[in-house]
Amino acid sequence: MEIKEILFNEHAIADKVKELAARISNDYAGKDLVLVCILKGAAVFTADLMRALSIPIELDFVRAASYGRSTVSSRVITITKDIDTDIKGRHVLLVDGIIDTGDTLSYLLKRYAERNPASLKAVVLLDKKARRIIDIPLAYQGFEIPDKFVVGYGMDYGEKHRNLPYIAVITSQA
Ligand code: IMP
Ligand code: MG
Numbered sequence: 001m002e003i004k005e006i007l008f009n010e011h012a013i014a015d016k017v018k019e020l021a022a023r024i025s026n027d028y029a030g031k032d033l034v035l036v037c038i039l040k041g042a043a044v045f046t047a048d049l050m051r052a053l054s055i056p057i058e059l060d061f062v063r064a065a066s067y068g069r070s071t072v073s074s075r076v077i078t079i080t081k082d083i084d085t086d087i088k089g090r091h092v093l094l095v096d097g098i099i100d101t102g103d104t105l106s107y108l109l110k111r112y113a114e115r116n117p118a119s120l121k122a123v124v125l126l127d128k129k130a131r132r133i134i135d136i137p138l139a140y141q142g143f144e145i146p147d148k149f150v151v152g153y154g155m156d157y158g159e160k161h162r163n164l165p166y167i168a169v170i171t172s173q174a
Contacts, residue, residue, distance in 0.1 A: 021052030039063040041097035044154035077107040092117040098126040104135035
């Protein structure tokens, strides 16, 4: 595996995170907001995003693993760690690093809607729109990216490269 092209450097990411944080701070002003970080990919994005918010929040984590080919909509999503927070009547914002087919987010949105939050929305940094199978209303979206495999800023290839400070396309994913 080789880094082929840097799509977004640290500065571009930081600017986008600030922009998203400003919108979220404005929209949720005076509201009881729970940020739910979708592990592991959203760890870096969440850490930066929440520090750029000007409003108080609570933070929780969910770990969703998916099995099966991502091009098939019948992929199985498994929760290996769920949130501990009681979200009933609270404003919940799911945070993900990248949306691809939409399977993971659609599963989580359904799962948490059943717990009767006051509101339930999602923010994603990267949107691989061309690959979407399930149409999901995204409240906040950072960058739209082409159908290429990316790593860095939390995103991995075989659990590696999450720590790269930039987002890059890799050459081979075989
Ligand atoms: P979805 O359920 O198909 O939307 O896939 C979302 C998950 O697939 C993300 O949270 C990532 O963990 C993973 N994923 C999809 N595309 C990429 C990529 O280009 N690089 C790294 N991980 C990816
Ligand atoms: Mg991964």
